[in-house]
Amino acid sequence: MTTPQDDAGPAEALEALYRRMADAFAAGDADGLLSVFSPDYSLQIGPQVVRYAQVRAGVLHDLTQSRPDPHRLDFVVEGVEVGGDGSRARVRVRITQTRGSEAATLRREDMWAETDAGWRLQASRLLPD
Secondary structure (H helix, E strand, O other): OOOHHHHOOHHHHHHHHHHHHHHHHHHOOHHHHHOOEEEEEEEEEOOEEEEHHHHHHHHHHHHHHOOOOOEEEEEEEEEEEEOOOOOEEEEEEEEEEEEOOEEEEEEEEEEEEEEOOEEEEEEEEEEOO
């Protein structure tokens, strides 16, 4: 079976993965959303580092506690830098989370690694506004 990332360049493949994450979130599909994360994923929020287990728990909470409010994620890829060998990428992304009539926006820098299973999100760092 081929995936959109099989036939696309790195930038297109990564944009497709952000769409997949947004669709999974909108559908309440935690497994689909988390499937792009590396098991050693970490999120840096200022000096604090949040590990995958905590991120997973937060995703599960968001998907179960916020329903039935309209709840979605929108990703806007602001830039992609692919490393020389093509196996690593840095993506600057703007994320808007909408819950009911309220929306919150943040910017993040994501580090992706290409693995045998495709691109996986390894680390993220929140960026200042």
